[in-house]
Amino acid sequence: MKFPEPLVEGRLIRRYKRFLADVRLPDGSEVTAHCPNTGSMLGCQPEDARVWLSRSDNPKRKLQYTWELVETSPGQLACVNTARPNSQAREAVLAGTIVELAGYPECRAEVKYGAEKSRIDLLLSGHDTAADAWVEVKNVTLAEDGQGFFPDAVTERGQKHLRELMAQVQQGDRAVLLFVVNHTGIQTVRPADHIDRKYGELLREACDAGVEVIAYRADLSESDGTPTGVLTLTESVPVILEV
Structure with missing residues (x-):
């Protein structure tokens, strides 16, 4: 975009x-x-x-x-505009940039779901061979020595989303946590255990339960740091869950 x-x-x-x-x-x-x-x-x-x-x-x-x-x-x-990542993610899914989510012709936003009355950022459906994919999008901007961390504050809402994603896996669907890396200095993404220990624990529990966790980076600037005016997601970034 x-x-x-x-x-x-x-x-x-x-x-x-x-x-x-x-x-x-x-x-x-x-x-x-x-x-x-x-x-x-x-x-x-x-x-x-x-x-x-x-x-x-x-x-x-x-x-x-x-x-x-x-x-x-x-x-x-x-x-820092957290209204942007959902649009970035939707565009990347439809363009086939996010290879893990390729093959879904239908993409709906803000669909109500879950026992805790949430709204999923993106619901992907219509794949020939894969189950529907419930995709929660998170913006990553906290950078420390090349590492990106999420969240940047204690987030009960984020914890709720992880519980909802685990429930979707139990129902037979795919559940995906997509970190949109909107910081040019970030090379890897980790849970911010030093900020929200409970979120980190739940994220690892969600992974063990079958929730997929992926991260993609936006190319925001030229080599001299000048903004390009483009927020398109371009490449995957490793997610590291080891403590």
């Missing part, structure tokens, strides 16, 4: 009230942008970091700008 318009570069002043971020534009003016991320954004909001905003001309919107990308360290970019 590609941003329809060029992004606007600025400098981060602060993020606050979870969904707001003040940004200084190159002309010295300051704007308040929508921050579409409910997580802690650990490591993704350095002081005075370069950030990139999308702009909307919709007069009904309260905020014209949306925070999309951040330079977490020199030359490394992360996509």
Whole structure:
């Protein structure tokens, strides 16, 4: 997927009230942008970091700008808009990029399911030889020394999703946890046991129960760290579950 318009570069002043971020534009003016991320954004909001905003001309919107990308360290970019990964995943599935999920002609989003009243990000069906695939998508942006970690804060919602996926396997379907790696500095993905030990335990339990865990990376930037404006998933990334 590609941003329809060029992004606007600025400098981060602060993020606050979870969904707001003040940004200084190159002309010295300051704007308040929508921050579409409910997580802690650990490591993704350095002081005075370069950030990139999308702009909307919709007069009904309260905020014209949306925070999309951040330079977490020199030359490394992360996509912090958690509304993007589902679209990235859907596009990659339909394009056949995610080889583990190839062969499904039907892809539905936000389908209600489960005893805990969840909504699955993607439900894939219509495969000639494989069962329906229930795909939960997670955005990975927490990077430490080339390793990506999920989650970046304790997530009871994420724990619930793992339980729901295990239940689908018991019913005879495929259940897949797809990590969308939206950080150019990440080479592997691990459960963040140091942040949410329960999530790590449940993830390993889910794997033992037959839930498939895969990760794919988005190519966000040029070699000099300049954003390409493209969020397309390009290659798989190893998922490491060993403690």
